[in-house]
Amino acid sequence: MSSPRRFPLAVLLLSSLFHGGVASADQSLTAITTVATGFTDNVQLAPQNGDPDTTPAVTRDAFANIAPGMVFAHEAPRIAQVLRYTISVRLYAQASSANSYSNALQYNAIIPLSPLSELGIDASASHGRLNAFDTAPSEAPIDTRARGDIAYARAGAGASYSRTLTRSWRIVESAGGSVFQPTDDTTTIRTRYTLDESLALAKTFNYDAVTLTGRGTYSSLDRGEDMPNQNTIIAGPELRWVHDLSQDFSTDAMIGVAASFPADDFSRRLVLPVGAAYLRYFHNRYSASVGYRRLVATNLLIGETEATHIAEMRGTVAVPPRTDLTVSGAVGYASGRTLDVEGEQLIGKSTRWIGDVSLNWKASEEVNIGLRYSIVVQDRNQPLEEIMNEHTRRNMVMVVLDGRYPSRQAVELEQRNDARADGGQEEVDAKREQGQVR
Numbered sequence: 001m002s003s004p005r006r007f008p009l010a011v012l013l014l015s016s017l018f019h020g021g022v023a024s025a026d027q028s029l030t031a032i033t034t035v036a037t038g039f040t041d042n043v044q045l046a047p048q049n050g051d052p053d054t055t056p057a058v059t060r061d062a063f064a065n066i067a068p069g070m071v072f073a074h075e076a077p078r079i080a081q082v083l084r085y086t087i088s089v090r091l092y093a094q095a096s097s098a099n100s101y102s103n104a105l106q107y108n109a110i111i112p113l114s115p116l117s118e119l120g121i122d123a124s125a126s127h128g129r130l131n132a133f134d135t136a137p138s139e140a141p142i143d144t145r146a147r148g149d150i151a152y153a154r155a156g157a158g159a160s161y162s163r164t165l166t167r168s169w170r171i172v173e174s175a176g177g178s179v180f181q182p183t184d185d186t187t188t189i190r191t192r193y194t195l196d197e198s199l200a201l202a203k204t205f206n207y208d209a210v211t212l213t214g215r216g217t218y219s220s221l222d223r224g225e226d227m228p229n230q231n232t233i234i235a236g237p238e239l240r241w242v243h244d245l246s247q248d249f250s251t252d253a254m255i256g257v258a259a260s261f262p263a264d265d266f267s268r269r270l271v272l273p274v275g276a277a278y279l280r281y282f283h284n285r286y287s288a289s290v291g292y293r294r295l296v297a298t299n300l301l302i303g304e305t306e307a308t309h310i311a312e313m314r315g316t317v318a319v320p321p322r323t324d325l326t327v328s329g330a331v332g333y334a335s336g337r338t339l340d341v342e343g344e345q346l347i348g349k350s351t352r353w354i355g356d357v358s359l360n361w362k363a364s365e366e367v368n369i370g371l372r373y374s375i376v377v378q379d380r381n382q383p384l385e386e387i388m389n390e391h392t393r394r395n396m397v398m399v400v401l402d403g404r405y406p407s408r409q410a411v412e413l414e415q416r417n418d419a420r421a422d423g424g425q426e427e428v429d430a431k432r433e434q435g436q437v438r
Contacts, residue, residue: 038398102128
């Protein structure tokens with residue numbers, strides 16, 4: 001165990017709010033920072049063939065990202081929680097008008113209610129301008145709309161309750177919501193929000209886990225002055241089967257139905273199939289996943305509900321004989337169509353290819369350095385937005401330095417890995433031994 005640390009009075013007061021005293025609790029305060037510099041050939045992710053009167057020109061420039069922050073972690077018999085704050089600043093060498101910043105606050109907690117049940121709480125809030133370069137290859141989002149420079153304010157919160165009924169039966173209920181509002185002076189779009197609810201019943205066998213889930217989402221989308229608001233309900237069941245082929249390999253399959261309809265007219269519904277199939281591998285410092293999924297979901301950023309096909313492959317490979325070098329990457333394709341719930345049809349089409357790879361060096365427990373390259377190719381046809389044959393392409397290369405001090409964190413909020421029937425505890429333990437989980 002590490003030696004006791006001194007903490008500011010504010011930190012001690014914060015921990016005392018959740019626990020009667022600090023003597024039996026463990027807490028840590030960690031400074032974190034990410035510094036990146038690189039070059040992109042499309043600063044604002046502008047289309048190559050866009051209308052020059054309404055879209056920005058394609059520009060290339062060097063950039064630098066600076067993202068300092070703090071992480072407060074607290075663990076006690078009745079609660080484990082992590083509070084994280086970061087501020088991200090992006091600067092360009094020439095396109096100073098695109099310089100931007102954002103603030104983000106995130107809170108996560110796990111509260112044991114009994115030996116067989118627990119409550120999970122998640123909350124977040126942020127504002128600023130969306131940063132197009134703030135994800136690692138293993139986390140690169142693969143969807144039908146690449147992110148560009150969009151000023152915004154958003155927040156979200158959710159709670160989940162899980163209870164083990166018997167040795168093999170488990171129930172999980174969750175509810176939450178999120179809100180998003182563009183803050184650009186050039187847009188008339190106001191608040192958009194979603195409310196989500198789900199109930200799942202899981203049965204675990206020796207090497208298999210079967211889960212039946214019912215989901216429901218209500219979304220309210222303000223789409224601007226010239227377009228009517230869209231209030232939509234999406235609901236349906238899903239059946240998921242996870243099978244552990246071995247200690248390293250597992251399969252994950254899901255099939256279901258999503259019914260979408262206007263909130264004020266249940267008769268005009270559009271019923272679409274959803275599903276997924278994945279093969280996953282994890283062993284020591286090697287991991288990989290490949291698969292396909294079809295989903296129906298509301299995207300608050302673009303103000304649309306889409307039916308999307310996604311195929312992706314991700315992986316991390318150690319570079320022998322070194323123990324501190326890894327290569328990680330992601331390759332994916334997404335194709336989506338917008339749900340016109342009023343007309344009970346799918347319209348338009350957006351496709352996106354993404355390639356992302358990085359070489360990572362774990363210099364010490366506190367410092368990681370990476371060299372990263374990514375490419376995005378996007379094509380869109382959206383009649384509702386009067387967008388036809390829009391083509392966008394962006395290349396980006398950068399060097400990233402991640403640092404944290406001290407490296408120790410009081411608690412890791414690692415939850416059950418539902419991608420394995422055994423919960424993936426061996427995977428979590430192995431990652432913690434390698435310092436990949438913090």
